[in-house]
Structures are given as structure tokens and as C-alpha cells.
Amino acid sequence: MKTTRQWIATGAFALLPLAPLTALITAPAAQAAVAPEALVGPVADYKLYVLDNLEQLVSHTRDFTAAVQAGDVEKAQALYAPTRVYYERIEPIAELFADLDASIDAREDDYEKGVEDPDFTGFHRLEYALFHDDSTEGMEKYAQGLMDDVNDLDSRVQGLTFPPETVVGGAAALMEEVAATKVSGEEDRYSRTDLWDFQGNVDGAREIFELFKPLAAQEDAGFVERVQDNFDDVEETLADYRLEADDPSAGFESYDRVSDADRRALTGPVTVLAEDLSTLRGLLGLN
Numbered sequence: 236m237k238t239t240r241q242w243i244a245t246g247a248f249a250l251l252p253l254a255p256l257t258a259l260i261t262a263p264a265a266q267a268a269v270a271p272e273a274l275v276g277p278v279a280d281y282k283l284y285v286l287d288n289l290e291q292l293v294s295h296t297r298d299f300t301a302a303v304q305a306g307d308v309e310k311a312q313a314l315y316a317p318t319r320v321y322y323e324r325i326e327p328i329a330e331l332f333a334d335l336d337a338s339i340d341a342r343e344d345d346y347e348k349g350v351e352d353p354d355f356t357g358f359h360r361l362e363y364a365l366f367h368d369d370s371t372e373g374m375e376k377y378a379q380g381l382m383d384d385v386n387d388l389d390s391r392v393q394g395l396t397f398p399p400e401t402v403v404g405g406a407a408a409l410m411e412e413v414a415a416t417k418v419s420g421e422e423d424r425y426s427r428t429d430l431w432d433f434q435g436n437v438d439g440a441r442e443i444f445e446l447f448k449p450l451a452a453q454e455d456a457g458f459v460e461r462v463q464d465n466f467d468d469v470e471e472t473l474a475d476y477r478l479e480a481d482d483p484s485a486g487f488e489s490y491d492r493v494s495d496a497d498r499r500a501l502t503g504p505v506t507v508l509a510e511d512l513s514t515l516r517g518l519l520g521l522n
């Protein structure tokens with residue numbers, strides 16, 4: 236979920252003394268040699284990735300919301316994080332469906348009356364019920380609403396055109412958001428499943444990078460290598476918190492167990508990654 240508040244946070248991030256970002260703002264990269272037609276393939280492949288994740292999101296949301304409807308608190312709690320991963324992976328392009336991003340993934344802070352606000356819906360409304368209240372009472376309509384929104388999102392994206400600058404820019408913006416706000420643990424404050432979301436966000440941003448990588452490599456091979464190393468660093472840090480090293484489906488430790496020092500350690504490589512990714516648009520001539 237990207238709100239005005241987060242855009243501001245992202246903007247504030249841009250004020251940090253980050254050399255490549257500043258350089259990008261003040262002196263746009265020389266006209267890149269990448270031909271616009273060359274972007275068609277990667278964008279088409281990215282759309283397939285998004286549609287594939289949406290298919291998974293639909294089926295996992297069906298199970299998750301069914302557990303809520305059935306009043307099975309324990310099952311719904313267990314399905315919460317694994318369901319969200321598919322949404323978090325496509326978050327780089329959330330601005331293409333901002334209304335649904337709000338109803339699916341907004342936080343209570345985005346609403347005047349917080350948790351009590353009738354407009355506060357979606358995953359995080361259910362998270363509050365499941366992990367704060369330990370209950371599904373009164374949640375039937377929110378479960379149904381989430382399922383409807385996810386179905387709506389799935390059908391809407393089928394017919395959507397993905398502007399390449401939105402896709403490439405989205406990867407950088409999402410990593411900035413992770414470093415600037417998500418590391419604080421604001422996203423999953425009741426379930427403490429933040430690391431699942433981080434991994435989803437990193438997966439989604441990396442997919443974009445990988446698809447545009449051959450084009451970027453033609454412009455700047457050193458850049459590509461650096462970004463790959465950054466991604467590896469972030470993934471290694473996350474891997475330290477996997478419950479089972481060789482079974483990704485086992486998920487992650489509770490975010491409560493990640494110390495302040497470790498949260499800071501995570502911010503470092505994510506920040507560098509965001510900084511570097513923010514120059515990818517310019518490199519591809521998309522500014």
C-alpha cells in the first residue's frame with residue numbers, strides 16, 4: 236500500500252544525501268541507446284509474472300477468507316502471511332490500481348478513525364481481528380469484501396497496459412518504501428509477519444530488474460553487477476530469519492525477534508538497492 240504519507244516519506248528519502256539519486260535529479264543521464272521497442276518484451280513478460288501472481292493471490296485469498304468466514308481463527312492466522320506474499324510481489328505497480336490498493340492493503344493510520352473507521356478494510360482489517368482480537372467476529376463482510384476486491388483486481392489487470400516507466404520506477408519506489416517505512420514494522424504490526432512481506436517486495440522488484448537486466452547491461456555492465464550484489468545481500472540477510480533454511484514455505488521468524496540492530500542492518504542494503512534502482516529508469520531512457 237502506498238499512501239500520500241508514504242509518498243511523502245519517499246520524498247523525504249530523496250532528500251537524503253544519496254549521490255546517484257541526486258545526480259539523477261540534477262543531471263539526467265545522457266540519452267540512452269535503448270530503443271523503445273526493446274522494452275516491449277520485458278514489459279510483456281512482466282505482465283505474465285503479475286498475472287501468474289494474481290492467479291495465486293485469488294486462490295490463496297479464497298482459502299484465507301473461507302477460514303475467516305468459517306470462524307477458524309487459527310487457520311486464518313496461518314494463511315494470512317502466505318496469502319499476502321502474492322500481493323506484495325506485485326506492489327511495484329500498485330499505483331496502477333490505487334483504489335484497490337487502498338481497500339486491499341491500507342493500514343489503520345490511513346483512516347481518520349483508525350481501526351474503528353468503517354472505510355478501513357482488507358488484509359490489515361482482518362489482521363487486526365485475527366491477531367489483536369484473536370477473533371473473526373463481525374469479519375464476514377470484510378472477508379467477502381477482500382475476496383471481491385482481489386477478483387476485481389485480477390480481472391482489471393488483464394486489460395491493463397503497463398507503462399515501462401511505471402514498472403521500472405515502481406521497483407525503486409517500493410524498495411525506498413521498504414527502507415523508509417516498512418522496516419519500522421508498520422505493515423504487519425499485529426501479526427509480526429513483516430519479513431514475509433519484505434521477501435515478497437524483494438521478489439517483485441528483483442523480477443523487474445531481471446527482465447530489464449539485459450538492456451541495462453548494454454548500457455552499464457558495472458551497474459548490473461552492483462545491483463545483483465545488492466539483491467543478493469538483502470536476500471542473504473532475509474534468509475538468516477527463515478524458519479527452515481531449505482523450505483521457503485515455512486516462512487520467517489516473527490518480526491518481534493528481529494532486534495533494532497538487525498533492522499538497521501537490513502536497512503543498509505535495501506537503501507543502497509533503492510538508490511541504485513532509482514537510476515535504472517534513466518539508464519533505460521525512461522525519464
Ligand SMILES: [Cu+2]
Nearest residue numbers: 236323326340
Ligand atoms: Cu503492502
